[in-house]
Amino acid sequence: MALITSDSVNQVRDAADITEVIGAYTDLKRAGGQMMGLCPFHDERSPSFSVDPTDKLYHCFGCGEAGDIFGFVMEKEGLGFSEAVEALADRYGVEIQREQEDPRAEARRQARQRLQQLLERAASYYASYLWESREAGKAREYLAERGLTEASLRDFGVGYAPSAWDKILVASQRAGFRVEELRAVGLVQRSQKGGEYDRFRSRIMFPIRDARGRTLGFGGRAMRDDQGAKYVNAAETDFFHKSQILYGLDRARAAMARANRAVVVEGYTDVIALHQAGVEGTVAVMGTAITPDQVKALSGVVSEVVLALDADEAGQAAMVRVQGVAGERRMRLRVAAMPKGVDPAEMMLEEKGPERFRALVDSSGELTDFQVELVLGKTDVSSPVARDQALAEIAPILASMGEGASQSELVRKVADRLDLEPAMVLGRVVASTPATGGPEVAPAPGRGRSQDAEPAPPRPAKQELTSRERRERALLAMCIALPEQGEVYLGKLGEAHLSGSGQAAADFLRAHPKDPASHLPRENGGLAALITELVMMAREEPASEEAMELNFLLLEQRRLEGEIEAAGERGDYERRASLSRERAALVERIAHAQRVGS
Ligand SMILES: [Zn+2]
Numbered sequence: 001m002a003l004i005t006s007d008s009v010n011q012v013r014d015a016a017d018i019t020e021v022i023g024a025y026t027d028l029k030r031a032g033g034q035m036m037g038l039c040p041f042h043d044e045r046s047p048s049f050s051v052d053p054t055d056k057l058y059h060c061f062g063c064g065e066a067g068d069i070f071g072f073v074m075e076k077e078g079l080g081f082s083e084a085v086e087a088l089a090d091r092y093g094v095e096i097q098r099e100q101e102d103p104r105a106e107a108r109r110q111a112r113q114r115l116q117q118l119l120e121r122a123a124s125y126y127a128s129y130l131w132e133s134r135e136a137g138k139a140r141e142y143l144a145e146r147g148l149t150e151a152s153l154r155d156f157g158v159g160y161a162p163s164a165w166d167k168i169l170v171a172s173q174r175a176g177f178r179v180e181e182l183r184a185v186g187l188v189q190r191s192q193k194g195g196e197y198d199r200f201r202s203r204i205m206f207p208i209r210d211a212r213g214r215t216l217g218f219g220g221r222a223m224r225d226d227q228g229a230k231y232v233n234a235a236e237t238d239f240f241h242k243s244q245i246l247y248g249l250d251r252a253r254a255a256m257a258r259a260n261r262a263v264v265v266e267g268y269t270d271v272i273a274l275h276q277a278g279v280e281g282t283v284a285v286m287g288t289a290i291t292p293d294q295v296k297a298l299s300g301v302v303s304e305v306v307l308a309l310d311a312d313e314a315g316q317a318a319m320v321r322v323q324g325v326a327g328e329r330r331m332r333l334r335v336a337a338m339p340k341g342v343d344p345a346e347m348m349l350e351e352k353g354p355e356r357f358r359a360l361v362d363s364s365g366e367l368t369d370f371q372v373e374l375v376l377g378k379t380d381v382s383s384p385v386a387r388d389q390a391l392a393e394i395a396p397i398l399a400s401m402g403e404g405a406s407q408s409e410l411v412r413k414v415a416d417r418l419d420l421e422p423a424m425v426l427g428r429v430v431a432s433t434p435a436t437g438g439p440e441v442a443p444a445p446g447r448g449r450s451q452d453a454e455p456a457p458p459r460p461a462k463q464e465l466t467s468r469e470r471r472e473r474a475l476l477a478m479c480i481a482l483p484e485q486g487e488v489y490l491g492k493l494g495e496a497h498l499s500g501s502g503q504a505a506a507d508f509l510r511a512h513p514k515d516p517a518s519h520l521p522r523e524n525g526g527l528a529a530l531i532t533e534l535v536m537m538a539r540e541e542p543a544s545e546e547a548m549e550l551n552f553l554l555l556e557q558r559r560l561e562g563e564i565e566a567a568g569e570r571g572d573y574e575r576r577a578s579l580s581r582e583r584a585a586l587v588e589r590i591a592h593a594q595r596v597g598s
Contacts, residue, residue, distance in 0.1 A: 003099045004085050009070075010518060012085050015092040018056040018069045022253040031541065040257065041065040052539060055517045057532050066532035068520050072084060076257065077211060079299035081522050087212050115185050115239065118177050119215040122168055122187055126143060126159025126205040126218075139204050139223050146269050147349045152276040156251065156268075157207045161200035161220060168198045170221045186217055186234040199235070203229060206247070206268040208234070208286075211297075213250040216240045219268055219286070244293040245281040247271055252286035253301055255280035262302045263361055265289055265335075265344050266309040273345035277354040279361075285309070290316055291428035292325040297327040306364045308336040308344060308357075319371060323400040336360045336425070372410060376417050387418045391428055398425075399432040468558055472502040472528075474549040477537035478544075479509055480516060485511060485545055489552055496559040505530050550593040557586055 019028055019035055028035035028051055039049035042063040048059045059066040067075070073084040089096050101109075129151075130136045139160045143153060161168070168187050173179070179196050182188040182213040189194040203220030210216055217234025234240045246264075248271040256262045265271060274282040281302075285294060290307060298305055326333045337360060338344075347353040372394055379390040394414055401407045409427060414590070415422040465473070473494075479486030490510050495503060504527050511521045515536045520528040560583045567576040 003101075004082055005097045005099055008089070008094070008098075009085055011087045012094045012096070013056055013069060013090065013518065015094045016056065016069050017053075017092070018051055018072070019053050020591055021069060021088070022051055022058060022072060026256045028513055038511045039063060039394070044580075047127050050536065052536050055535055055539070057517055057536055059529075059533050059536050062192060064529060064533075066536075067518060071520065071528065071532075074522075076300065077253070078297065090212065111443050112238075114177070115181060116214060118172060118181055118187070118538070119185050119239070121172065121175065122185075123157055123159065123205075123207040123215045123218075124258070125168065125171060126161055126200075126207075127154070127157055129162055129318065130160035130204070133162065135162055142223070143204065146273065146345055147276075148229065148236075148269065148272055148345075149276060152272050154277075156248070156272050157209075158272070159205040159207070160223075161198065161203045161205050163202040165197045165201065168200075170198060184237060186237045189235075200232065203232065208240070208247055209250045210245075211249050211253060216245065221268075223348070223355075235238040237411070241293075242286045243291040244297065244299060245286055245491075246294055247286065248275070248283045248310070249297070251275060252281050256283075256298075256302050260302050261304040261306060261361075262298050263306045263308055264294075267343060267345065269362050270344040273348040274357070277348045277357075279354065279357060291318075292320055292322050295322055295325045295331065295333075296329070299326075299331055301351055303330065304334065305331045306334045306336050306361050307367065308361065308364075317396075319367065320396050320400050323367060323371075323397065327353035327400055327402040335367050336364040339348060366406065367397045368397055368401050368406070368410060372414060376414070379418075381418060387420070390418060391420070391425065391490075395428040395432040398429045422426070438487035442583045466499075468555070469499055469502065471554055473537065474541070475548060476502065476505055476509065477534045477541060478548045478551070480535055480538035481541075481543035482548070483513060485548055486553060489548055490558065492526075492552065493555070494559075496562060497555040501526070501530055505534060546593065550590070553586065557583065557590065560586060 022028060022035075022037075022040070025040040026037040028037040029047075030036075031050075033052070033054070034051060035051040036047045037049050037051070038044055038047050039062055041049075041060060042065070044062055048062040049058065051058045057067070057068040058072055062219045065075075068082045069088065070081060073079060073087060074081060077084070077087065086096065092576070130139060130153075143158070169179075169182060171341065172182055172187070179188065183190075183196070187199055189199045191197055200218060200220040202223050204223060206219040206221070208217050208219055217237065217240035219234070222230050222232075222555060233242060236242060247268055252262070252271075252275070257455070259281050263279065265282060265284050266275065266288060267284055271282050271284045274280075285291070288310065302422045317379060319513075320435045323333060336486065339347075344357060347357050350356065375390050375393045375397075376561070380386045391427070398407055398410055398414070400408070407429070411425050412422055414420075415425045418425075475489065479490055486509070490506055490513075495508050498506060504524075508521065508527060508531060509516060516531055520531055522528060560579060564576055564579045564583065567573075567579060
């Protein structure tokens with residue numbers, strides 16, 4: 001896709017309200033020129049997360065996460081850069097311009113845009129049909145019996161597909177869309193005679209949207225008994241990949257992020273009923289089990305997922321894969337003990353239904369415990385063959401957890417129940433661990449602020465800086481605050497003055513002397529974070545020419561000491577002596593500068 005012009009990027013940055021965007025994830029309070037709050041990236045009790053509303057930057061003094069408003073949206077919503085710009089442009093009503101693109105790419109993008117329009121038109125057609133047509137009376141009754149209010153149904157864009165064979169086909173063609181386009185988004189299918197007809201008829205229609213609220217396809221629930229499948233989903237299209245989609249994600253994401261927990265259910269009406277009852281961090285899978293891709297999609301938002309669906313229906317091997325993906329991302333998967341035969345929407349109709357559901361979610365157990373119990377429960381422990389079989393089934397489950405206290409505990413439990421030595425169980429677990437070393441020890445997301453007894457492992461604390469790094473950062477920040485003098489010092493600073501990260505930052509500031517915050521290097525997360533930090537320091541901390549000079553001289557002293565040491569090692573005593581004299585003069589200047597500075 002063609003690049004968004006930098007003018008457009010700047011317009012979006014200007015229009016977007018970073019306090020509002022980040023405020024959806026954590027409460028921010030004004031503190032001087034900045035906003036402060038609890039960090040949405042690591043677990044903390046007192047606020048060390050700072051947001052600069054003017055430059056639209058954020059920085060956490062606890063874990064070191066930092067970036068601009070686009071970086072925040074990329075990180076929290078799992079988007080690429082241009083997607084993050086687009087999402088904010090949508091939200092703040094900025095029209096985006098793109099660089100001249102190659103004609104074929106432009107044609108593809110426009111084709112896709114038309115398909116998106118077609119899906120949105122269909123969604124509003126179905127929605128108005130639900131509320132306005134006589135034919136949909138029964139559907140309205142059914143939804144009301146499920147306890148769903150008109151306001152919630154409208155919020156989720158629920159609609160109704162008429163019984164006629166060609167309403168969508170004809171209406172869309174009249175609006176200028178081609179049959180191939182209707183087929184590409186799964187709205188029509190081909191009859192045996194070769195003609196096309198509407199895929200959805202006499203069905204309650206649930207538009208399935210992506211995280212940004214764009215319609216990707218539909219799920220349709222039959223309203224007549226003779227209709228065959230009770231639920232029909234959109235066919236797999238370029239838009240609609242069943243295994244990746246979570247129904248309701250667009251409505252649920254902010255609530256999930258706040259609670260650092262996602263609740264996953266099975267049905268469309270369950271999601272709507274739960275949202276209506278105030279359990280807003282809820283989404284549905286497009287089937288009976290959660291998939292690895294869906295876990296990945298949630299991993300950017302929460303560190304805990306509670307499955308409130310029939311967890312023993314999912315194949316065990318599939319759940320082991322899902323657990324593996326969660327383990328890699330340091331996410332916890334839990335299972336709520338849902339009563340058999342009562343779905344969440346039904347539970348919401350009970351007098352204390354919402355409370356009961358919340359209690360089930362709060363008391364959910366670990367998925368791995370659940371799976372292990374499932375195997376142990378059906379094992380005849382008096383038979384050595386059965387015990388061996390059980391161990392073979394359990395070992396991959398334990399291996400998927402990754403090493404740690406929870407794994408050891410479960411190993412002991414399994415050994416006890418199967419009457420085996422723990423070392424033997426552990427041996428089988430190690431043998432089942434993938435050769436790559438199993439779940440990688442990724443940087444722990446450790447997001448959120450759940451008050452759990454066992455919080456997700458926190459992100460490693462930000463590394464302590466050396467005094468030289470503190471000094472060079474102070475100087476570089478002042479180069480941003482006082483750009484004119486900054487140019488002089490950036491010219492004087494060489495490799496020998498700076499640490500590796502300091503050199504990279506200095507190079508960057510030389511290349512972007514004006515407004516470095518608008519040019520954050522997205523391909524290099526560490527550097528982008530450092531630049532963000534420097535820009536924010538430049539705003540907060542006092543800068544003066546005297547302080548710059550002092551910091552520069554101190555870095556100069558470090559450089560000289562390095563050279564003196566190197567000359568000594570080479571046995572070049574003459575050079576060492578002359579450098580030492582230079583150092584003595586420098587120390588004088590430093591003492592003078594300190595007197596001036598104080
Ligand atoms: Zn943090």
